[in-house]
Amino acid sequence: MNELTLATPTLLFSAVSLILLAYTNRFLGYAQVIRTLYEQFLRNHDQVLLEQIRNLRQRLYLTRAMQMLGILSLFFCVAAMFLIYIGMQTPAAYTFxxxxxxxxxxLAVSVWEIQISVQALDLNLKDMENRKL
Structure with a gap:
């Protein structure tokens, strides 16, 4: 195995930071949608709204898992950088x-969440098709 340098975890550090920003934006978007759906649900107990709310709950929990895994990844990167700095190459490599x-x-949880998001949009499309007929 080649010796790990500070540059390697540093590259991952910046990538993970950007991914966490995207996850945070997704989370904030869900928060807004949930508030809107809540107001709509108080006025109209529509079955499609209930399905959307269930779907959003699942997506919200998946987004939380994505964020936690991303944060832990970032933590391990920083720990690896520290271990490299103090000359502990083998633990640094395992930590990295x-x-x-x-x-x-x-990223795998993100793919799962995207699939559920498509299902949510499909609910709306099916509802529009049913109302058209």
Whole structure:
């Protein structure tokens, strides 16, 4: 194995930071949609709204998991950088590898969440088709 330098975890550090920003924006978007759906639901207990609310709850929890995994990945990156700095190459390599695994997990949860988002949009499309007929 080649020696790990400070530059390697630094590259992941910036990528994870951008991903966390995207996750945070997604979370804020969901918060706004949930507030809007809540107001609509108070006026009209529509079945489609109930399905959207269930879907959003699941997406919200997945987004939280994505954020937690991303934050842990960032933590492992910083820890790896510290271990490299103090000359502990082997623990640094394992710590960096752990950060990569956490990032992969975060991205996998993101793919899962995107699939659920498509299902939510499909609910709206089906409702529009049913109302048209």
């Amino acid at each position: 590898g752990g950060g990569l695994v956490l990032l992969i997990a975060s």
